[in-house]
Structures are given as C-alpha cells and as structure tokens.
Amino acid sequence: MAVIKKLSLTHFRNFQQISIDLSSGFNIVYGHNGSGKTSLLESIYLLGLGRSFRTHKLNRLIQQGCDQLVVFADIASLDTSHTISIEKSQHGNRQYHLDAQEPHSVSEIASLLPLQFISTFSYQYFMEGPDIRRRFMDWGLFHVKRKAFFPHWQRYCRALKQRNNALKQRVSRQEIAIWDAELVSSGELLHAQRKDYVQAYCVEFARMLQRLLPQYELTLRYQKGWASGRTLEQALSENYSNDLRLGYTSNGVHRADLQLYVGEIPVDDVLSQGQLKIAAYALYLSQGMHVSKVSDNSVSYLIDDLPSELDPIRRSELANVLLDLQGQVFVTGISECDVEELECLPDARYIDLDAKTNIV
Numbered sequence: 001m002a003v004i005k006k007l008s009l010t011h012f013r014n015f016q017q018i019s020i021d022l023s024s025g026f027n028i029v030y031g032h033n034g035s036g037k038t039s040l041l042e043s044i045y046l047l048g049l050g051r052s053f054r055t056h057k058l059n060r061l062i063q064q065g066c067d068q069l070v071v072f073a074d075i076a077s078l079d080t081s082h083t084i085s086i087e088k089s090q091h092g093n094r095q096y097h098l099d100a101q102e103p104h105s106v107s108e109i110a111s112l113l114p115l116q117f118i119s120t121f122s123y124q125y126f127m128e129g130p131d132i133r134r135r136f137m138d139w140g141l142f143h144v145k146r147k148a149f150f151p152h153w154q155r156y157c158r159a160l161k162q163r164n165n166a167l168k169q170r171v172s173r174q175e176i177a178i179w180d181a182e183l184v185s186s187g188e189l190l191h192a193q194r195k196d197y198v199q200a201y202c203v204e205f206a207r208m209l210q211r212l213l214p215q216y217e218l219t220l221r222y223q224k225g226w227a228s229g230r231t232l233e234q235a236l237s238e239n240y241s242n243d244l245r246l247g248y249t250s251n252g253v254h255r256a257d258l259q260l261y262v263g264e265i266p267v268d269d270v271l272s273q274g275q276l277k278i279a280a281y282a283l284y285l286s287q288g289m290h291v292s293k294v295s296d297n298s299v300s301y302l303i304d305d306l307p308s309e310l311d312p313i314r315r316s317e318l319a320n321v322l323l324d325l326q327g328q329v330f331v332t333g334i335s336e337c338d339v340e341e342l343e344c345l346p347d348a349r350y351i352d353l354d355a356k357t358n359i360v
Helices: 037-049 106-112 122-126 131-144 146-169 173-212 232-238 240-246 273-294 312-325 336-340
Strands: 003-012 015-021 026-030 068-076 081-089 095-098 115-118 218-223 257-262 300-303 329-333 349-352
Touching (some): 015 037, 037 115, 037 329, 106 131, 115 273, 122 273, 131 146, 131 257, 146 173, 146 240, 173 218, 232 240, 273 300, 273 312
Parallel strands (some): 026 349
Antiparallel strands (some): 003 068
16 A cells, blocks of 8 residues: 655745645645645646646646646555655656656556546536546556556557558558558557456446445446447448548547446436546446456545535535445545535544645
C-alpha cells in the first residue's frame, strides 16, 4: 500500500510554500472558495500523472510572478519508501525525480502512485465522447497488467499514427498494409486484454452499485471498435477505401467504448444528474477496488467537493465504502461542519486551509 506521507508545494497556484503531513487514511481538506482545496488535489494529480485535470498548459500552475513550481512528496509502502518530485519552469519542460534520479518515464511514477480523481463533473463519463471511457479502461489495465498491456498500447499508437499519415499522403496500398499488420498484431491483443479486464471489473462494479444505487439494474457494455463477427484484419481491409477518403483509420481499438445502460437505454437518458453522479462514484471506486485486489499496490482517491454532491445519508454511506477500500483518501469541503458529517473517521487528518493550521 503506497501512501503519501508528506506533501510540499512551492509556488504552486496560490501556494507560496507549504508542507503538510498526511494521514494514510482520510485527509479532509476544507476552507472557503479560493483557499486552494482543489489546487491541493491538483498538485497530487500532477505528481502522479504528470498533467493537470484543469488545464493542458502547465505554466498556468506556476504562482503568478514566479519562475518555477515544485511539488515534492515522501511516499511510503509496506516495505520501502520513495521521494517523488516534479518541477516546471516558465520556459522549460517538466522535470521528474524519483529518489533524486530521473525516472525512465512518467509511467514509472504512475505505476508507483495509482490515483483516481472524482469531482462534480465525473458524471460526464456518461455524457462525453468515448475517449474518456477508453482512458478509463486503459488506466485499469495499466495498473493491473502493465507489462503485458503497455508495450502493446505503445506499439498500437505508433502504428496508428503512421497509418493515418500514410492515408493522408495517399501512399500505395502495399505500404499501408505494413501498418495494417502492426495494428492487427497489437490491436487484437489489446482488445482481448480489455475484454477480459472489463469482464473481471464488472463483478466489483455490480457489488458497488448494490451499495450506492441499488434501485436500478445497470450493465456495462464493451464495444471493441469494429463490427462484431469480424477480425480487425477484415475490418481494416473492408474499410480501406473509406479510410483513404477520410484520411484516417475508422476501425480499431482506438474506437472502442464502454457504456452504461439501464436495460437497453443509455444511462444518461434514464438517471437524473444526481443519480449519474452516484453512478460515477460507483464506477471509479469499484475500479480502484478491483485494481487494489489484483495488483500489488493500492489506489489513492482524490475527491473534490464531496459535501456538495450528496446528502448526509449518502455521504455517510460513501464514507463507509471508502473505508472498505483501505486506500488513502483526499476529500475537499467548504467548512469543518460539512466534513464532520462524514462521521468520526479513523486516522483522519483535518486540514484547514483558511486557518493555515497543519501547514508549515
């Protein structure tokens, strides 16, 4: 179980310099709007994934008038400890350090610190295009079967880029066939891995729905990205002329989807927005539970603005679910009164950003 024991920020958003000791269980962050609650979660997200959930421009994370930000954390697990840091200057690339050494890739950090971020907008999983749902599947696969999944995913992405470039340049069919073979080889393996992963994950998801949304019978449906009953090789061949006209590859695992249904109806056509938010919690929390069970690491949860999401009964029920997950949890709220409704949580750390207590 990897947890963040201490988090230090320098010139990150509105924080000039802070250092916070954290609980391995619940960390309740509260303060008025603008106090930096979401920014604190964002700094952890940046540390674990190398990007922000609020902006694609990392320069915007640097405190106004400053040249560089630094996020640093002490990480502890059952048998070892690590330090992780990320630096970003106004005119330079981000720089990672793992135990004072440059890691081979961001994926090395991501595998050490699995993170699930849940916010008031997580229900958009059901509303947006399939890209967010493919990322959801692939996040789980990365942490469950990194060595088996990640190389094939990288191969597929490279081959897809090359095939699309070849289609736009209208090169010969024989040359495109080279990239077809690479797509088929890696794509069929990715499809099989996704299919097996979703099948195993759905067991945990069904259990979570029984706790958080028992009044509906919901089902997840995986779509592989090309016509059923056809191989990927057949789909690429049969759609070659159309792909040539479009200038991109219209079939493959990059077109896969994972949608939630009530009977035969998409869930966003049946559930209210509040119920969709509950379904999103079930979706992400059950995935974290599944990853923790089948891998050698636990998931940490970043939950932004929980009190505004749920009534007190639902908050209490959700808190019990989070306790069962046995992961490190970060929850933001407006006031101490709000977060105290989560009941008396064991080993909870209350971080008041208004009073600046717990902050050095």
